[in-house]
Amino acid sequence: MTAPSAVKAALSSQAIETPSWAYGNSGTRFKVFAQQGVPRDPWEKLDDAAQVQRHTGAAPVVALHIPWDRVDDYAALARHARERGLRLGAINANVFQEDDYRLGSVCHPDAAVRRKALDHLLECVDIMDATGSKDLKLWFADGTNYPGQDDIRARQDRLAEALAAVYERLGEGQRLLLEYKFFEPAFYTTDVPDWGTAYAHCLKLGEKAQVVVDTGHHAPGTNIEFIVALLLREGKLGGFDFNSRFYADDDLMVGAADPFQLFRIMCEVVGGGGFGPGVAFMLDQCHNIEPKIPAIIRSVMNVQEATAKALLVDRDALAAAQSAGDVLGANAVLMDAYNTDVRPLLAELREESGLDPDPVAAYHRSGWAEQIIENRKGGQQAGWGA
Ligand code: LRH
Ligand code: MN
Ligand code: MN
Numbered sequence: 001m002t003a004p005s006a007v008k009a010a011l012s013s014q015a016i017e018t019p020s021w022a023y024g025n026s027g028t029r030f031k032v033f034a035q036q037g038v039p040r041d042p043w044e045k046l047d048d049a050a051q052v053q054r055h056t057g058a059a060p061v062v063a064l065h066i067p068w069d070r071v072d073d074y075a076a077l078a079r080h081a082r083e084r085g086l087r088l089g090a091i092n093a094n095v096f097q098e099d100d101y102r103l104g105s106v107c108h109p110d111a112a113v114r115r116k117a118l119d120h121l122l123e124c125v126d127i128m129d130a131t132g133s134k135d136l137k138l139w140f141a142d143g144t145n146y147p148g149q150d151d152i153r154a155r156q157d158r159l160a161e162a163l164a165a166v167y168e169r170l171g172e173g174q175r176l177l178l179e180y181k182f183f184e185p186a187f188y189t190t191d192v193p194d195w196g197t198a199y200a201h202c203l204k205l206g207e208k209a210q211v212v213v214d215t216g217h218h219a220p221g222t223n224i225e226f227i228v229a230l231l232l233r234e235g236k237l238g239g240f241d242f243n244s245r246f247y248a249d250d251d252l253m254v255g256a257a258d259p260f261q262l263f264r265i266m267c268e269v270v271g272g273g274g275f276g277p278g279v280a281f282m283l284d285q286c287h288n289i290e291p292k293i294p295a296i297i298r299s300v301m302n303v304q305e306a307t308a309k310a311l312l313v314d315r316d317a318l319a320a321a322q323s324a325g326d327v328l329g330a331n332a333v334l335m336d337a338y339n340t341d342v343r344p345l346l347a348e349l350r351e352e353s354g355l356d357p358d359p360v361a362a363y364h365r366s367g368w369a370e371q372i373i374e375n376r377k378g379g380q381q382a383g384w385g386a
Contacts, residue, residue, distance in 0.1 A: 001337070007311040008349045010275065014307060016300050017061035017089040017282040018052055020045045020069050023293070024382030026286035033288060037372030038379020042069040043080055044372075048293055050084035051368050055359035056300045057350065061089035063137070063282055066124055068094065068382065074130035088131040090177065090239075090282060093124045096141035096185070104142035106162035107155040107191045114158060121166045128174055135238070135280060136166070137212060139179040143186020143193075155191050160201060167205045176209045177238040177280070178202055181217035184249060195227045202236055210238025214284055215254070215265070216245040225264040232272035232279075239280030240265075242303060251286045253295055255302025262302065263338050266310035275307075286382060293369070297359050301346070308342035 023045040039045040049062045095105035095117040105117035180198040202209035231237035244257035255262045287295040321329035347357035356362035
């Protein structure tokens with residue numbers, strides 16, 4: 001097994017990005033359950049994110065969603081983040097919540113709607129300039145519900161045109177991250193349904209364009225780690241939207257439904273050289289019925305645990321077993337790492353960094369939950385689900 005000191009050193013460099021919308025009220029299309037103490041604006045979302053960082057030391061980045069996090073002064077918002085030991089991460093564009101987008105956004109048959117959507121994407125790059133964010137994350141709800149409704153290939157052309165215009169606008173060090181999702185809200189065709197479509201567009205665009213793997217956006221049984229391995233090999237894995245699913249795009253806590261899958265994904269990341277700057281470890285989750293801040297802390301810990309196990313894999317032993325054709329031996333190397341209890345190692349790492357070994361307990365003791373319930377009335381809805 002890899003030496004614990006090397007595992008700890010690698011873990012200390014991991015930055016997990018939490019989504020601003022995870023701090024807001026959310027729900028399903030049936031009901032949004034408002035919770036007490038929920039942030040009333042983006043500033044307060046960052047205040048909560050700072051608590052996650054304070055207790056985990058591993059979540060220094062926060063993703064924004066525009067317009068859910070619209071403010072007058074984005075540079076001031078970035079300052080607010082910095083003052084709390086945070087930085088602003090991906091800017092998530094939103095071209096799916098206006099009446100104009102009934103038939104799509106950048107793939108819409110009407111050029112005026114496409115222009116409106118593109119303008120929003122370009123505005124998001126302006127916001128990145130102001131916040132210092134490096135990543136523009138694009139997810140399109142575009143698609144059709146009925147055969148014949150629109151021309152599948154023409155929609156791809158429109159998509160390519162919009163992406164090229166956005167790509168052109170990117171500055172030095174900025175990336176376009178394209179996210180795919182196999183269905184929903186469109187049911188017949190989806191314009192970016194899979195990694196292959198996202199990859200084909202990113203390949204044409206150039207090296208600043210990469211694919212985002214949202215773990216909840218695949219059909220049951222999909223081998224996500226294979227996709228990760230392949231994208232990494234091609235230099236096209238931009239990052240993750242981590243979450244768990246049982247059925248569709250459930251947005252449950254990462255590592256809750258299938259910690260073994262998360263481990264297998266992290267094994268490919270570590271083995272493929274994707275651990276380090278370049279691959280963004282973002283969460284894309286909603287906490288509909290559970291308290292939000294502890295759920296986000298738990299999610300960060302779940303990612304750390306899967307990462308620690310992946311780092312523990314004895315790569316030399318694995319390679320030896322693989323090249324000897326030792327099927328069971330190779331599998332045993334992986335399972336040894338997966339079955340290791342890494343919680344003591346992570347507790348030790350936290351103590352060495354001056355943190356409480358138990359972040360959830362430390363949060364509960366901190367009094368923050370009581371304070372926000374007392375001080376904040378009428379929390380903001382995350383942005384959808386009503
Ligand atoms: C779409 C998605 C995408 C959105 C987020 C809120 O299902 O995964 O990343 O921006 O949810
Ligand atoms: Mn996502
Ligand atoms: Mn999703």
